[in-house]
Amino acid sequence: EAQVTQNPRYLITVTGKKLTVTCSQNMNHEYMSWYRQDPGLGLRQIYYSMNVEVTDKGDVPEGYKVSRKEKRNFPLILESPSPNQTSLYFCASSWDRGVNEQYFGPGTRLTVT
């Protein structure tokens, strides 16, 4: 089954404790992206990757890091989480840079206290 998986689905953590949210896709997509969803703001892009070892900032990259060492995986790293990073996070992938439909993971709800 073609899918994008994210782990964990739910996470409660404390300020400053490093965490990683994993994302994996099995569709051999080149393009992958991370979004955060906040009430009234829709989905805002954090980082994206056009291919292995190629990443770039989206609209709200501050406080986040990513890596793309393999085509299928695109982890999101919060080195020192803060309460304003409490949000719902989605990973997505597609064949190209995003003009066509993107396939989204089920989301990770992160709470930083």
Next chain:
Amino acid sequence: DQQVKQNSPSLSVQEGRISILNCDYTNSMFDYFLWYKKYPAEGPTFLISISSIKDKNEDGRFTVFLNKSAKHLSLHIVPSQPGDSAVYFCAASQAAGNKLTFGGGTRVLVKP
């Protein structure tokens, strides 16, 4: 400044009637527009799209209209069904760009 706006945060409609969702954008460089549908506890899923060279695109019960001069697009769902109850996001992109810009979403409730 939000480049894509959905000014109605919610919409309630009776089963069988038409649902009309609206979306406005400010960036004239956008040339591809999409609608995504999202159920609770799931990721968004692609619904329908339209290129700026068209003014209408249909897919079953879903039709998207684009008015480039007004920088406005709308999604029509006819007839609305209870399973259509979800949050709908409008999104826009540039062919030469590499990201989607999303609106804030409209929550649709279809009453039986």
